[in-house]
Amino acid sequence: MEVFVLASGSKGNITYVKNEVVSFFIDVGISYKKIVQKMKAYGEDVSAVNTLFLTHEHSDHIFGLLGMLKAGHLKEVYLTQGTLDSLSSEVRQLLPKTVIIKADESFEFRQFKVLPILLSHDAKEPVGFRFDWREKSFVCLTDTGYVDESYHEVLKDADLYLLESNFDPKKLLGSRRPFALKQRILGIQGHLSNEEAAVLMNKLIQNKRSKWIVAHISEECNDAFDIEKAIVDHVEDLLKIDVIFASQESLPGIKL
Known part of the structure; x- marks a missing residue:
């Protein structure tokens, strides 16, 4: 499994995941033109990506959805009923096959085991995901005010986390x-x-x-130093974690 973060933050979020069997996007929060450009830079063909997982309906996660649909590449979209209901009528009319998912109900997807995780965000029915493939696992959790303790056991010891660290409280309050x-x-x-x-x-x-992968970092109310300080203060064993900062620039693919 290989994970590419094409963009992360309030200006747009999109992640590309692939293995030798399948490839898919998680969210499409930047324009279709930018998606094509970023995929070309990886040597990847956007037209070969037929599956999309949506976390929620906010613009910075679906901005490029209409363009993707008009391009005609997508064959299936996985999303909650709440997210589907929150999309515009124009988008809904163009949607291909939709698969309605529910938090806490795992399912199989092309040899992946996928577990949607209920998040706490001001969206209709937002979710994160844990993807397991063979012996490797990837967790995607952004846009949430907290993660319930009941999820700690199923989320622990993944190989890769795309987890937000959005703001420094003092900088936010002083902004x-x-x-x-x-x-x-x-x-x-x-x-x-x-x-x-x-x-x-x-x-x-x-x-x-x-x-x-530290995701959804506020450009105005956060920086790498503040994030690193929090990690040093609260992570007991710093040798157990490799930290990578995401932004609006594409990250090199991470192989698991």
């Missing part, structure tokens, strides 16, 4: 953002702070060395 927006981000349906993300990773990484 020029409207107070209502600050409340939203800080709330249980907002985003994970650096400390919350680091504490969560410390609980999840138990018996193996894992990679953490």
Whole structure:
């Protein structure tokens, strides 16, 4: 399995996953033109990607969906009923085969075992995912105010995590953002702070060395130094974790 983060953050989110059997996108939050350009830079053909997993309906996760649908490459879209209901009528009319998924109900997808994870975000029915293929596992968790403790056992000891560390609280509160927006981000349906993300990773990484792609980093209210400080303060064994910072620039593929 190989994972490519094409873009991450409030300006757009999209992840490309492939193995020798299948390839798919998780979210399409940048324009179709940019998706094509980024895939070409990897030497990949966007027309060969026929499957999309959607986490939720916010623009920074579906911005390129209409363009993808008009291009005609997608054959199936996996999403919750809440996400489907929240899409525009124009998008819904162009959707190919849709597979309605539910949090906590795992399913098989082309030799992958997929477990949707219920998230806490101000969207209709947002989910994250754990993908297991052979002996390797990849967890995608962004856009959530917290991760319920009931999920810690099923999420622990993955080989790769795409987990958000969105903001530094002091920088957020000191920013020029409207107070209502600050409340939203800080709330249980907002985003994970650096400390919350680091504490969560410390609980999840138990018996193996894992990679953490730090995702959905606020450009205004966060930076790498603040994130690293939180990791040093809250991760007990720093040798168990390899940290990679995501942004709007594409990351090299990570092989598992």
